[in-house]
Amino acid sequence: MSIDNAVKENNAESLLADIAITAELADYSPVKGCMVIRPYGYAIWENIQRILDKMIKDTGHENAYFPLLVPESFLQKEAEHVEGFAPECAVVTHAGGKELSERYVIRPTSETIINHMFSKWINSYRDLPMKLNQWANVMRWEMRTRLFLRTSEFLWQEGHTCHATHEEAKEEVIKMIHVYEDLLHNYLALPIHIGEKTESERFAGAVSTFSIEALMRDGKALQAGTSHDLGQNFAKAFDTTFTDSENKLAHVWQTSWGVSTRLIGAVIMGHHDEVGLILPPKIAPYQVVIIPILKKNLDNTKVLNQAKLFHKELTDLGLRVKLDDREQISQGIKFNEYEQKGVPLRLVIGERDLENGCVELHRRDIRSKDKDIQIAGLIESIVRLLDEIQSGLFTRALEYRKENTKIVKNIAELDSVLDSKSLGFARAMWNGDVELERILKEKFSASIRCIPLRPELPSDHPCIISGTVSPQNREILIAKAY
RNA sequence: CGGGACAUGGCUCAGCUUGGUAGAGCGCUUCGCUUGGGACGAAGAGGUCGCAGGUUCAAAUCCUGCUGUCCCGACCA
Numbered sequence: 001m002s003i004d005n006a007v008k009e010n011n012a013e014s015l016l017a018d019i020a021i022t023a024e025l026a027d028y029s030p031v032k033g034c035m036v037i038r039p040y041g042y043a044i045w046e047n048i049q050r051i052l053d054k055m056i057k058d059t060g061h062e063n064a065y066f067p068l069l070v071p072e073s074f075l076q077k078e079a080e081h082v083e084g085f086a087p088e089c090a091v092v093t094h095a096g097g098k099e100l101s102e103r104y105v106i107r108p109t110s111e112t113i114i115n116h117m118f119s120k121w122i123n124s125y126r127d128l129p130m131k132l133n134q135w136a137n138v139m140r141w142e143m144r145t146r147l148f149l150r151t152s153e154f155l156w157q158e159g160h161t162c163h164a165t166h167e168e169a170k171e172e173v174i175k176m177i178h179v180y181e182d183l184l185h186n187y188l189a190l191p192i193h194i195g196e197k198t199e200s201e202r203f204a205g206a207v208s209t210f211s212i213e214a215l216m217r218d219g220k221a222l223q224a225g226t227s228h229d230l231g232q233n234f235a236k237a238f239d240t241t242f243t244d245s246e247n248k249l250a251h252v253w254q255t256s257w258g259v260s261t262r263l264i265g266a267v268i269m270g271h272h273d274e275v276g277l278i279l280p281p282k283i284a285p286y287q288v289v290i291i292p293i294l295k296k297n298l299d300n301t302k303v304l305n306q307a308k309l310f311h312k313e314l315t316d317l318g319l320r321v322k323l324d325d326r327e328q329i330s331q332g333i334k335f336n337e338y339e340q341k342g343v344p345l346r347l348v349i350g351e352r353d354l355e356n357g358c359v360e361l362h363r364r365d366i367r368s369k370d371k372d373i374q375i376a377g378l379i380e381s382i383v384r385l386l387d388e389i390q391s392g393l394f395t396r397a398l399e400y401r402k403e404n405t406k407i408v409k410n411i412a413e414l415d416s417v418l419d420s421k422s423l424g425f426a427r428a429m430w431n432g433d434v435e436l437e438r439i440l441k442e443k444f445s446a447s448i449r450c451i452p453l454r455p456e457l458p459s460d461h462p463c464i465i466s467g468t469v470s471p472q473n474r475e476i477l478i479a480k481a482y
Numbered sequence: 483c484g485g486g487a488c489a490u491g492g493c494u495c496a497g498c499u500u501g502g503u504a505g506a507g508c509g510c511u512u513c514g515c516u517u518g519g520g521a522c523g524a525a526g527a528g529g530u531c532g533c534a535g536g537u538u539c540a541a542a543u544c545c546u547g548c549u550g551u552c553c554c555g556a557c558c559a
Contacts, residue, residue, distance in 0.1 A: 014552090017552090032549095032550070088557080088558075140558070142557070142558055143483070143556075143557055143558080144553095144555095144556095144557080144558090150558065150559075154559070211559090222559095223558090225559080260559050262559055263559095293517085293518055294517085296517070330516095330520075331517080331518070332517090332518090332519040332520045332521080333519090334519095334520095335520080336519075336520050337520090350518060351518095352518070353518090360518080369519095445555085482559095
């Protein structure tokens with residue numbers, strides 16, 4: 001299906017793959033459920049990595065690396081953890097031509113093996129807090145996979161920290177979910193809701209789980225990152241203890257938090273239009289593409305030199321710029337290619353422009369073309385436009401979310417919201433009765449995305465299921481999700 | 483894992499019902515002509531029809547099994 005048709009039919013399944021493949025972000029691999037991330041897609045990941053890695057280090061964490069293989073017995077030490085992850089683990093049973101005496105699990109996440117090491121490294125309260133992060137690949141054998149949003153193998157970062165007190169661990173959990181908010185808002189241009197997961201949606205082995213929830217353009221919510229308060233569950237399972245300042249032995253309090261290559265899926269499904277991908281400038285592999293109009297059998301030196309000069313000036317400013325001076329490809333094809341790839345700005349320069357002292361600039365986000373940009377002041381215009389595009393994309397996504405967030409008082413109202421084509425978030429009050437989650441799942445194939453950290457409803461808003469007002473009621477966001 | 487569909491040059495697909503020498507469009511290569519939004523013309527390269535069995539004189543086509551992909555559920559970052 002073409003991207004255009006997929007958008008018109010709101011066929012998200014087809015759309016995601018169409019955009020990812022045409023934009024050359026990724027391709028299907030010969031291994032079930034796994035994708036190949038192509039250079040253009042990987043460059044986006046590298047940009048996200050560079051930005052987030054700095055944030056993680058700036059908040060006092062250090063990078064480390066733990067092995068891919070985890071002894072199967074490790075996974076089994078934490079009861080809820082094994083129950084949650086065992087069904088989706090790939091297991092190595094043979095190596096060196098022999099069957100292994102203990103099987104190895106390919107990490108679905110690294111809490112267990114990291115705790116094993118923590119218990120060796122942590123002895124005293126003076127060793128705390130210990131705040132580590134690793135960039136790694138993990139594998140979860142999912143029933144159904146989708147490019148970027150759910151592949152069997154995916155890339156992520158996972159932070160793992162140990163603290164002397166529960167309060168400090170809780171602060172860490174909230175601090176890191178806000179780091180993710182910063183990343184999504186200010187770099188991916190995707191507005192998110194921060195909130196706590198309900199018990200049924202919690203990470204296997206966590207005391208509480210916070211997530212960031214983004215809204216995609218097809219009206220479905222996407223969990224884009226999580227931060228878990230692990231309490232002492234893993235510490236107890238792995239006997240990760242320390243001697244406190246009063247010489248008493250105690251288990252550490254832990255957190256873990258992660259975001260993955262799913263973020264690229266979030267960008268695709270959060271910013272596309274009927275042409276294809278739209279990339280926020282801050283993570284775009286190329287922020288500007290320069291296309292010189294070349295004439296065959298004519299002297300293009302002047303045009304090419306000017307294009308190279310722009311390329312140098314912009315690159316010197318620290319911008320990521322691509323000069324496409326391929327002579328064999330017509331500019332029409334190039335225009336199309338870079339639009340599908342979501343390059344924020346296109347700078348076109350030909351003989352005609354040089355004579356007039358101007359160039360053509362095309363904005364990908366609103367698909368506008370200005371043919372009379374004066375060369376004098378061009379560089380400043382480009383820098384300003386990139387900022388405008390970045391903030392414009394966020395504003396647009398925020399507007400879209402506002403339009404697609406409905407306040408509901410009861411199930412009947414929810415019915416009219418979730419049954420409509422637009423989907424989106426429903427904001428409601430809830431008394432905590434798990435019956436609601438059953439109804440959501442069975443009737444609406446929806447779920448409680450989170451209990452938002454920043455509630456917006458008045459306290460006398462009635463519970464969606466009981467219809468009563470109570471101080472025990474909590475605000476929730478409901479949506480269909482990926 | 484339950485239900486459905488599909489698997490044929492690089493891509494999208496036709497051919498299969500009714501077995502008989504493998505097709506189209508796009509893409510690719512060369513040449514010509516064009517060039518400010520996906521040009522045009524000509525010539526050419528490229529496929530043991532997903533894999534393994536079976537039926538048959540003969541299988542892309544019929545039968546069985548397997549694998550993979552997509553869609554709908556359940557599961558999930």
